[in-house]
Amino acid sequence: MATEPRIIKFFETTLRDGEQTPGVNYFPEEKLAIARALADMGFDTLDCGFAVSSPGEFECLRLIAREVRNAEICSIARTHISDIDRAWEAVKDAERPVIHPFVGTSPLHRQAKLGKTRAEVLEMARTAVAHGRSLTENVDFALEDSTRTEHDFILEVCEAVLKEGVRFIAICDTVGYALPWEFGQLIADIKREFPQARISAHCHDDLGMAVANALHGLINGAERVDTSFNGLGERAGNAATEELVMAVRTRSANLGLDVRVDSTKIAATSRLVARLSGMQVQWTKSIVGQNAFSHGGGIHQDGVLKDARTYEIMTPESVGLSAADRRMYVGKLSGRAALDDQFHKLGYTLEKEQLNRAFEMAKLLLGKKKTLEEMDLRYIAETAAQPTSPLP
Numbered sequence: 396m397a398t399e400p401r402i403i404k405f406f407e408t409t410l411r412d413g414e415q416t417p418g419v420n421y422f423p424e425e426k427l428a429i430a431r432a433l434a435d436m437g438f439d440t441l442d443c444g445f446a447v448s449s450p451g452e453f454e455c456l457r458l459i460a461r462e463v464r465n466a467e468i469c470s471i472a473r474t475h476i477s478d479i480d481r482a483w484e485a486v487k488d489a490e491r492p493v494i495h496p497f498v499g500t501s502p503l504h505r506q507a508k509l510g511k512t513r514a515e516v517l518e519m520a521r522t523a524v525a526h527g528r529s530l531t532e533n534v535d536f537a538l539e540d541s542t543r544t545e546h547d548f549i550l551e552v553c554e555a556v557l558k559e560g561v562r563f564i565a566i567c568d569t570v571g572y573a574l575p576w577e578f579g580q581l582i583a584d585i586k587r588e589f590p591q592a593r594i595s596a597h598c599h600d601d602l603g604m605a606v607a608n609a610l611h612g613l614i615n616g617a618e619r620v621d622t623s624f625n626g627l628g629e630r631a632g633n634a635a636t637e638e639l640v641m642a643v644r645t646r647s648a649n650l651g652l653d654v655r656v657d658s659t660k661i662a663a664t665s666r667l668v669a670r671l672s673g674m675q676v677q678w679t680k681s682i683v684g685q686n687a688f689s690h691g692g693g694i695h696q697d698g699v700l701k702d703a704r705t706y707e708i709m710t711p712e713s714v715g716l717s718a719a720d721r722r723m724y725v726g727k728l729s730g731r732a733a734l735d736d737q738f739h740k741l742g743y744t745l746e747k748e749q750l751n752r753a754f755e756m757a758k759l760l761l762g763k764k765k766t767l768e769e770m771d772l773r774y775i776a777e778t779a780a781q782p783t784s785p786l787p
């Protein structure tokens with residue numbers, strides 16, 4: 396008998412790691428608009444910023460905490476007591492406030508960045524969680540650069556923060572270095588040692604493996620993933636929210652996992668984030684790229700026009716698009732079926748002979764020009780429909 400899939404949680408970081416994308420700078424009303432859209436989709440925790448980083452950021456977090464309902468509102472903090480107090484001050488008015496201190500745990504971060512010993516970093520983690528817990532029950536903690544940290548030190552830090560009553564522990568592939576099975580093994584090892592630990596997987600995409608790493612984390616016992624829309628984030632970005640949602644939704648049976656968020660709002664939220672962040676989404680980007688439901692090859696187009704499932708594993712509707720967003724690109728490699736389909740959409744019905752003529756004209760023009768615009772298609776359709784067409 397099939398068991399019920401486990402529902403995964405999201406720590407949505409479009410507003411925090413996403414804002415650390417070089418070149419992104421949201422205004423407060425923009426952050427509020429994105430926070431509302433994310434809460435509306437049903438994401439569990441919104442990682443909204445770093446309260447201590449500036450007075451503006453603090454005020455913005457306060458605004459979101461007071462205005463946005465139906466989601467946990469989180470501020471990150473370093474392990475300093477004053478940082479944690481500032482984070483709490485910023486989010487405490489939220490329906491469900493969360494504070495999330497972090498510390499770099501790898502040898503590189505300890506020595507080169509912090510100038511601290513292992514014992515000192517362990518103590519920083521412990522006291523940060525202890526102080527956080529004096530303010531709220533919702534204290535999550537991140538081990539920055541976990542994937543380059545000694546295994547035994549990760550376990551030591553986990554043990555210390557668990558003792559202090561941490562809620563989620565974020566295991567971070569801060570630099571996008573892990574391989575999926577390595578990351579999965581790390582989560583499995585922590586869960587074996589501390590079955591009670593609730594783990595969030597924070598994965599970056601430097602080698603293009605953020606989503607794969609997060610999935611391996613989930614199937615090895617992580618309960619939550621840190622993701623951002625359009626894959627925004629430091630350097631090559633974080634695991635993309637839309638990819639995690641649709642990977643889990645589409646392969647739910649195999650993974651034994653599912654999501655509770657409303658996937659039909661993905662397209663609209665992705666566009667909102669692209670507009671307000673100023674970061675264009677690449678055309679071939681999974682799920683939300685302009686081409687995610689478009690087809691270029693003649694064989695593919697013919698298949699999709701007969702039954703879209705031949706070349707699509709998700710429907711455009713499932714991410715909030717419609718059949719009209721399924722573009723049949725008329726190019727050098729496309730076929731008569733796509734051309735006919737485009738003509739129909741523009742209101743032309745051509746006979747077989749006329750279509751053959753139009754097809755020849757289109758191919759001729761595509762020897763000179765990269766793409767055919769609506770104007771070109773109209774010209775071709777109208778010319779080919781005339782019995783005395785001067786062109787082949």
Ligand code: MN
Pocket residue numbers: 412569597599628629
């Ligand atoms: Mn990060």
